Amino acid sequence: MNGVHDMGGMDGFGPIVREENEPVFHAEWEKRLFGLAVFAMRGAGINIDEFRHAIERLEPRRYLSPYYDRWRMAIENLMVEKGVITTAELASLAEPEQAAPAAAPIASPLPRVRGAKARFKRGDRVRARNLNPQGHTRIPRYVRGKTGIVRSDYGLYVFPDTNAHHAGDYRQHVYSVEFRARELWGETAPARDTLRIDLWENYLEPAERKTASRARRTR
Numbered sequence: 001m002n003g004v005h006d007m008g009g010m011d012g013f014g015p016i017v018r019e020e021n022e023p024v025f026h027a028e029w030e031k032r033l034f035g036l037a038v039f040a041m042r043g044a045g046i047n048i049d050e051f052r053h054a055i056e057r058l059e060p061r062r063y064l065s066p067y068y069d070r071w072r073m074a075i076e077n078l079m080v081e082k083g084v085i086t087t088a089e090l091a092s093l094a095e096p097e098q099a100a101p102a103a104a105p106i107a108s109p110l111p112r113v114r115g116a117k118a119r120f121k122r123g124d125r126v127r128a129r130n131l132n133p134q135g136h137t138r139i140p141r142y143v144r145g146k147t148g149i150v151r152s153d154y155g156l157y158v159f160p161d162t163n164a165h166h167a168g169d170y171r172q173h174v175y176s177v178e179f180r181a182r183e184l185w186g187e188t189a190p191a192r193d194t195l196r197i198d199l200w201e202n203y204l205e206p207a208e209r210k211t212a213s214r215a216r217r218t219r
Contacts, residue, residue, distance in 0.1 A: 001053075001106070001134055002141060004060040009142035009184065030068045037075050044082045049164035050105075053136035054078050057102035077102045107165040108135030111172070111202040116156060118173045118201070124150045125207040126177060128199060136164035139203040147207045148179040151196060159200055172201040 007013065025031040041051060054074035055063070062073055079085045120126055130145040131137065138160045152175065159170035181193035 001056055001136065002132055003056055004063050005056045006141050008140045033068050033072055037071050040075050040079060040084075044078065044084055046078055046082070047163055047166075049136055049158075049160040050166070051075075051078070052160075053105060053164040054102060056136065057105065059102070073102070081105075105136075105165060106134040107167055108133040108137060108161040110167070111159055111161065111170050111200075113159075113170050113172055113202065116171075118153055120150045120153070120173070120175060120201070120204065120206075122150055122152060126150055126175075126204045127207040128177070129203055129205055131203065133161060135161060137161050139199060140197070142184055143179060143197055143199075146179055146183050148177040148183070148197075150175050151178045152176040154198070157200070159202060161200075161202070170202075174198055174200050175204065177204070 025034070037051075040046070041048075051074060054077055055070050057077070058070065058073055063070060065073070076090055080087055080090060125147060126149070127147045128139060128143045128145060131139060132144075154174045154176065156171045157174045159168075159172055162168050162170050175198070176196050177199050178194050178196045181189035181195060182191060184195065
């Protein structure tokens with residue numbers, strides 16, 4: 001789905017401050033929440049893609065909360081949706097301003113799976129499909145419609161767009177695709193910079209190659 005969570009390649013969020021010797025957890029409550037989230041996911045049959053989708057569905061001002069606050073709100077919403085607790089029970093345990101109802105989950109269309117055989121190989125030119133699904137997806141907006149080169153094939157993995165909605169795992173090949181920075185962000189980007197992105201096969205299509213004669217006709 002498109003939302004505030006898909007902020008890769010966007011400007012205006014301030015500098016990224018790198019913390020030297022950053023601890024795994026900054027506070028005791030973060031450690032406890034991490035354990036609670038893992039326990040809750042296992043107990044309620046929540047998979048990692050479903051959990052990510054719950055975070056995506058938070059309203060923008062809630063999504064921009066600290067990292068583990070997003071985890072808390074996502075788990076709370078999933079517990080209500082799974083019937084583990086009720087909305088009233090949740091409200092009795094938190095301050096009203098902490099409540100963060102999320103948008104209802106909407107499944108993505110079923111993928112175009114062609115079986116276990118890889119469609120692409122190292123060196124192939126591919127284009128990221130211009131997809132705008134309502135459900136969960138792992139294809140960033142800034143790469144959609146852009147052309148890159150397959151650099152490696154990681155093998156078969158569960159397709160997150162369907163796994164998030166318990167609509168089947170639809171295992172397919174995942175590729176590391178290299179994009180030129182200028183392909184993604186225009187001529188003001190550094191000419192030598194590239195970016196590699198892991199993309200499922202269903203996100204990709206072959207990129208047309210211009211033949212020599214066609215290239216001459218377009219000059």
